[in-house]
Amino acid sequence: MTKHDxxxxxxxxxxxxxxxxxxxxxxxxxxxxxxxARTQPEGGVDxxxxxxxxxxxxxxxxxxxxxxxxxxxxxxxxxxxxxxxANVLNYIDLALAGAYTDQQDFYRHGLAALEAHCRKTYGxxxxxxxxxxxxETIRALEEGKAxxxxxxxxxxxxxxLRTHTMEGMFADPVYGGNKDFAGWxxxxxxGVQLIFTPNELESRQAFARAPVAGLxxxxxxx
Amino acid sequence: MATERTxxxxxxxxxxxxxxxxxxxxxxxxxxxxxxxxxxxQADFKAMDELRFFQRQDTRPNPKRQPVTWRPNANxxxxxxxxxxxxxxxxxxxxxxxxxxxxxxxxxxxxxxxTIERYGAKAIPEDTSLADWPLTYPELEPYYDxxxxxxxxxxxxxxxxxxIVEGGNPFEAPRKREFPLPPLHxxxxxxxxxxxxxxLGYKPFSSPHAIISxxxxxxxxxxxxxxxxxFGCYNGAxxxxxxxxxxLADATGNFRLITLAMVYRVNSDNSGRxxxxxxxxxxxxxxxxxxxxxxxxxxxxDNTRLLxxxxxxxxxxxxxxxxxxxxKHFMAHIAPRVFAAFDDRYVNNYMGPNAQKHSFxxxxxxxxxHKDVGFIRGSNIAVATAGLEGGPIASAMGLVxxxxxxxxxxxxxxxxxxxxxxxxxxxxxxxxLPYPDHIIDxxxxxxxxxxLPAPRVTYDWHRQNENKQVEFIQPKLEELARAxxxxxxxxxxxxxxxxxxHPQGGTRMGSNPRTSVVNKxxxxxxxxxxxxxxxxxxxxMSGFNPTLTIQALAYYTADAITNRYxxxxxxxx
Numbered sequence: 001m002t003k004h005d006x007x008x009x010x011x012x013x014x015x016x017x018x019x020x021x022x023x024x025x026x027x028x029x030x031x032x033x034x035x036x037a038r039t040q041p042e043g044g045v046d047x048x049x050x051x052x053x054x055x056x057x058x059x060x061x062x063x064x065x066x067x068x069x070x071x072x073x074x075x076x077x078x079x080x081x082x083x084x085x086a087n088v089l090n091y092i093d094l095a096l097a098g099a100y101t102d103q104q105d106f107y108r109h110g111l112a113a114l115e116a117h118c119r120k121t122y123g124x125x126x127x128x129x130x131x132x133x134x135x136e137t138i139r140a141l142e143e144g145k146a147x148x149x150x151x152x153x154x155x156x157x158x159x160x161l162r163t164h165t166m167e168g169m170f171a172d173p174v175y176g177g178n179k180d181f182a183g184w185x186x187x188x189x190x191g192v193q194l195i196f197t198p199n200e201l202e203s204r205q206a207f208a209r210a211p212v213a214g215l216x217x218x219x220x221x222x
Numbered sequence: 223m224a225t226e227r228t229x230x231x232x233x234x235x236x237x238x239x240x241x242x243x244x245x246x247x248x249x250x251x252x253x254x255x256x257x258x259x260x261x262x263x264q265a266d267f268k269a270m271d272e273l274r275f276f277q278r279q280d281t282r283p284n285p286k287r288q289p290v291t292w293r294p295n296a297n298x299x300x301x302x303x304x305x306x307x308x309x310x311x312x313x314x315x316x317x318x319x320x321x322x323x324x325x326x327x328x329x330x331x332x333x334x335x336x337t338i339e340r341y342g343a344k345a346i347p348e349d350t351s352l353a354d355w356p357l358t359y360p361e362l363e364p365y366y367d368x369x370x371x372x373x374x375x376x377x378x379x380x381x382x383x384x385x386i387v388e389g390g391n392p393f394e395a396p397r398k399r400e401f402p403l404p405p406l407h408x409x410x411x412x413x414x415x416x417x418x419x420x421x422l423g424y425k426p427f428s429s430p431h432a433i434i435s436x437x438x439x440x441x442x443x444x445x446x447x448x449x450x451x452x453f454g455c456y457n458g459a460x461x462x463x464x465x466x467x468x469x470l471a472d473a474t475g476n477f478r479l480i481t482l483a484m485v486y487r488v489n490s491d492n493s494g495r496x497x498x499x500x501x502x503x504x505x506x507x508x509x510x511x512x513x514x515x516x517x518x519x520x521x522x523x524d525n526t527r528l529l530x531x532x533x534x535x536x537x538x539x540x541x542x543x544x545x546x547x548x549x550k551h552f553m554a555h556i557a558p559r560v561f562a563a564f565d566d567r568y569v570n571n572y573m574g575p576n577a578q579k580h581s582f583x584x585x586x587x588x589x590x591x592h593k594d595v596g597f598i599r600g601s602n603i604a605v606a607t608a609g610l611e612g613g614p615i616a617s618a619m620g621l622v623x624x625x626x627x628x629x630x631x632x633x634x635x636x637x638x639x640x641x642x643x644x645x646x647x648x649x650x651x652x653x654x655l656p657y658p659d660h661i662i663d664x665x666x667x668x669x670x671x672x673x674l675p676a677p678r679v680t681y682d683w684h685r686q687n688e689n690k691q692v693e694f695i696q697p698k699l700e701e702l703a704r705a706x707x708x709x710x711x712x713x714x715x716x717x718x719x720x721x722x723x724h725p726q727g728g729t730r731m732g733s734n735p736r737t738s739v740v741n742k743x744x745x746x747x748x749x750x751x752x753x754x755x756x757x758x759x760x761x762x763m764s765g766f767n768p769t770l771t772i773q774a775l776a777y778y779t780a781d782a783i784t785n786r787y788x789x790x791x792x793x794x795x
Contacts, residue, residue, distance in 0.1 A: 073630040080639060099278065102286075135631065142630075162630055166618035171273035186635070187642035189572060189614045192270045194456070196446040196573045201409040204567040206643060 056097035057104065058089075062111050064127040066092055069114075070165040072134045081182035083165055091168030091177030103160070110157035114141075116148040173213050181211045224509045228254045231499055231513035233485045233528070236314015237769050238755045238776035239519030240463035240471065241369075245780035247476040251788070254511055255471075256483040256501050258288075258520070259311035262464065267454030272613040276452040281318040283310040287671040290523050294682040294719050300665055302676070307610075307723065308521040312479060313464025315521070316769065320451035320577020320610070321432040321460050323375045324602075324766035325366045325774075327587040328395045331355040333762050336588060337598050345598055347687045350655040351551050353761045356733040356742035356795075357778075359395050365774040365781070367398055373461040373773070374438040376403040377430030391427050393583040403435045406444060410569045411646045412580040415605040418705035424582040429604060432461035432770070433575050441465065446574040452610040483509075484672050488516060488532040488541050488752070496541075496752045502672055514791075515783065517753045519776075522552075523677035525758040526662040526728040531674065542746040542754070547739050549663050551656035551730050553763045554721035556683050558652070558692050560699035561608070561621065562708035563645040571646050572612035578604035578649065578767070585698060586765040587653075597690040599653040601765040603698065606649045608714075617642055624712040646706075647714075648699040651723065652691045653765045654683055662728045682719030692716065724768050726757040741795040743782040744775060750793045755779055 055063050067089040076082025083089075096104055117140070118126045122133055129137065140146045141158040149157065168177030170184065172191075178184060184191055191211035200207065229251040232239045239255060247253040262281075274280045283290075283306040291300035309315035329336040332354040337345050346352060369375075379400045380390025405428035408416070412428060419426035433450070436443050444459040458465045471477040482504035489497045489510065498512040518525050526549045532541035540548045581604040583589055592598055609616025618638065623629060627637050665678035696713060703711040732738025735747035744759050746752040755776055757768045764771075782794050 074635055075632050077632070077635075080635060082635070138630065163619065166615060167273055167277060170614035170618060171277075172271050175273055183614060186639045187614050187617075188639075189642065192447070192449070194445055194447050196448070198407050200570075201407055201446060201573055202413065203570065204410065206568050207570050207573075 055093045057107075058093050058096070061125070061127075062107075063089060063093065065111055065114065065125065066161075068127040068134060069138070069161055070168065072131065072138055073162055073165045074169055081186050083169065085179065086169045086177050086182035087179040088165050088168030088177050090179075091171065091175055092164045094176040095164065095167070106152050106157075106160065110149070110152050110160070113146070113149040113152075113154070114157070117146045120148065181213070184211045224507065225512060226254065226510075227512045228252045229513065230254070230515045230517060231256065231511045232517045232519055233499060234258070234314065234518070234520035234524070235312050235463070235468065235479060236309050236519065236521070236756075237316040237463055238772050239517070240313065240316075240467040241773055241776040242517055242519065242755065242780050243477055243479075244467040244470040244474075245777065246783060247471050247474040249780075249784040249788075251476060251515075253471070253477045254513070255477070255479045256485050256499065256511070257312050257479060257481045258484055259309070259481065261312035261468075261479060261481050262317070262454060264456075264458055264465070267456045270447065270449040270453065270456060272449075272611070272615045275318070275449075275454070276609065276611055276613065277615050277619075279305065281311060281452075281454060282306055282308060289665075289668050289670060289676040291665045291668050291676050291678045292720050293678070293680055296659075296680055300668070300678045300680075302668060303679075303720065308725075311464075312468060312481060313462045316432075316462040317454045317464050318452055319462075319769060320575065320767075321462075321769075322578045322767045323370070323373070323377075323430045323432040323770040324764075325395050325397070326359070326764045326766055326771050327393065327589075328359040329588050330762070330764040330766070331357065331359050331362075333588075333599060340588065341592060341598070345592070347598070347655065347685070349657055349685060350687070351658045352655050353730070353732060353737070355761055356731055356738075362771075362774050362778060363395075363398065365777040366770065368777050369770055369773040371402045373432045373466050374403055374434040374441070375401055375430050375432050375461065375770070376406050376435040377401040378405050378427060380427065389427060391581070391583050392425050393586065393589045401430065403438060406431055406433060406435045406575060407446065409446070409571075409574040409579065410567075411571050411574075411605045414569065414646065414706045415580040415702075418702050418707075419580075419582045421705050422702065424584050426580050426582045429578045429581045431575055431577075434459050434461060439466075444575065448572045448574055448576065448612055450574075450611060451576040451607075452616070485520075485528065486531060486672065486674055488518070488528055490532070490534055490536075490541065490749070492536070494534070494536045494749060496749050515751050515753065515787075517755060519755045522725045522728055522756065522758040523662055523679070525754055525756060527664065527675075527677045529729070529754075530664050537748070542739065542748040542752055544748050545736055545739060547730060547737065549661045549728050550658050551727040551761070552660040552662050552679060552681055552721070552725065553654040553656050553727045553760070554681070554683070554725045555723045555763070555765075556652040556654055556688055556692060557722045558650050558696050558699065558716060559608075559714040560648045560696065560703050561624070561645060561710075561712050561714060562648060562703035562706055563641040563710040564707065565644070565709040566707070568643050569646050570643050571607055572614075572643070576607045576611040578602070578606050580605050585695065595690070595694060597687045597694065599655065599687075599691070599765065601650040601652040601691065601695050603695070603702070604649050604651075606647050608645070608647050614642060617645075621645060622714055624710055641710075648702055650695045650699060651765050651767070652688065652695060653763050655685070655687055656727060656730070656762055657685065660727075679721060681721055683722070684719050724757070724763070726760040726763050726768060729754045729758040730761040731759040732761055741793075742778075743794045744779045745782075745787075745794050747793075751791065753779055753783070
């Protein structure tokens with residue numbers, strides 16, 4: 001995919017969201033849902049159910065940060081589903097409320113340090129930075145050059161977000177990411193195929209059968 | 223608190239323990255086995271779930287509850303290893319392993335003598351404690367044969383009774399008969415590997431796997447789903463001892479398996495004889511099994527740990543450790559890898575069994591002249607996947623992009639989406655020499671979930687012999703990748719000096735009670751009714767995966783117990 005296509009997509013998404021033109025697609029989506037939440041009457045059943053949908057662990061601000069971060073790690077483009085398309089945020093959110101509860105503090109501290117770094121460097125939260133600034137920030141973490149980090153260390157926080165983003169891209173959809181097989185479609189992985197035939201084993205071509213989800217198909221059959 | 227009496231207690235029913243359970247119970251002994259993990263049913267593996275089994279390591283020990291710590295040298299502080307690549311359930315590592323099933327070379331059993339004979343005593347590096355095994359390949363051959371036929375190993379003979387056979391490994395030790403099953407079907411990775419290796423003048427072959435290529439002993443053949451290494455097998459085609467030997471043990475009526483049991487001590491009396499073991503049950507209970515014969519068969523780290531946790535007045539340095547050798551001579555494979563990515567074809571490397579699909583053996587053991595290379599011993603070379611398996615999470619974690627390509631962002635996405643199904647990995651497994659200062663002991667700071675000290679490994683593979691091996695083998699892998707026609711060829715990072723695959727040592731076997739822990743029957747020199755089995759007993763390793771050798775040795779031990787020890791309990795040597 002060409003750089004032109006990506007720019008065009010960012011422009012279109014930005015144009016829809018109005019004020020947030022230039023921010024990453026997911027950051028934009030998160031901002032939209034924030035503004036939606038603000039228009040809801042406070043306290044009612046409706047806002048409770050919205051809040052429940054907002055996140056099992058993250059608050060709105062942290063959700064926007066994580067979504068924007070994941071999208072810069074695995075950006076979407078036309079024909080190339082990214083972290084937002086795969087709903088990586090939802091995967092990480094559910095994991096932190098479940099299998100990874102022991103990493104909640106890691107995220108709390110890491111996100112606070114990231115916020116401090118972005119405020120100090122750009123005067124703005126991560127989700128509101130330009131893509132170039134977001135990339136610059138991620139590189140600083142990757143290279144261990146973000147001084148606001150103590151525990152977790154910047155590099156460890158980067159590594160964990162990368163790992164969890166990849167899990168959200170490519171794990172079975174039952175875990176809340178890899179929405180509509182976004183990740184498997186991106187790389188051409190056919191999921192759980194119980195049998196590969198000799199012809200398929202010997203083929204030099206891309207494998208064409210549609211992806212199958214192991215856990216979801218199992219759940220359906222029981 | 224419960225106390226039970228039995229003939230034999232076995233700690234750990236993995237690759238070796240389950241064989242001993244089936245053999246000894248089959249010979250009429252009452253056997254109780256204690257297993258730290260659960261006993262899975264086949265249905266548990268129908269969830270072919272890369273996140274759960276590969277990434278979150280559900281069939282492997284949880285490093286937070288069961289830590290093993292590592293430090294590169296005695297002056298460094300040890301920290302827990304993040305991944306423990308061995309088993310944590312009935313069947314042990316054979317449940318999730320890649321099932322590569324080699325017989326060691328003849329000279330692997332006598333690497334020290336062989337090296338001196340061919341290159342002179344000066345060829346042995348000064349810092350190594352390399353020692354011959356106390357048994358030879360011909361002694362073990364019948365037990366290799368039995369293991370292959372009982373388990374169901376698929377492969378092609380390369381040396382039948384001294385005759386070289388086309389299509390197999392011409393360097394393999396002579397076997398008495400063909401494999402019980404033909405090789406697994408070739409996939410693209412195997413075909414590419416064979417073409418390139420042939421071009422370069424090597425003799426490639428389909429690596430032997432304990433995965434059944436045809437229906438065998440009531441089990442259905444492999445369907446090449448690819449959820450293999452890192453996973454339990456959904457249809458039971460992988461010949462793990464969970465499906466091969468535990469059912470045999472069950473059928474004897476003499477066998478009882480207690481799962482979720484954490485053994486914390488080997489008990490002994492004033493004479494120094496082992497009387498049984500103590501374990502914590504899943505309900506927190508503190509229990510004892512009293513037995514005539516005690517067999518320790520957990521993974522490498524826990525054999526040493528259990529002995530060190532079982533000190534007595536008679537054995538102040540660890541049970542059965544009058545030699546002072548317990549915990550020493552720890553080894554693991556060093557595994558340099560080279561990535562190969564193709565622009566003109568797909569490889570679809572996520573299909574089929576993942577581990578060492580095809581191999582060649584020209585640079586293993588002493589299969590080539592070492593006169594001018596500056597090191598001894600060698601490495602198997604094979605084609606495999608970037609992680610343990612070929613799925614997208616394993617590849618996202620293990621397929622490190624080439625220099626100049628970032629690990630994230632649009633460029634990474636484009637790299638990964640293009641090459642996920644168009645890459646393969648060339649893998650070596652370098653034989654690590656034993657060194658007396660590579661040790662396992664008890665961590666003074668880190669404890670496991672039961673409050674027991676974690677095993678601590680002091681080890682750094684960067685020794686002169688190993689560094690030279692790595693330098694030698696990496697260009698061979700690159701040459702092979704180019705001969706495959708790969709558009710992009712690059713090296714995987716080597717990482718720090720922590721232990722790689724197939725840890726071995728800690729309770730080495732030998733011919734001399736002063737310099738080894740067990741004799742060739744894996745029987746303790748100090749405590750004749752104590753047997754310590756598994757790759758912890760290997761005095762040296764090989765450039766081959768160790769599991770089939772562990773299993774052959776288990777049969778060898780079972781035979782000695784059944785036919786000799788039982789009639790006349792006492793030292794077998």
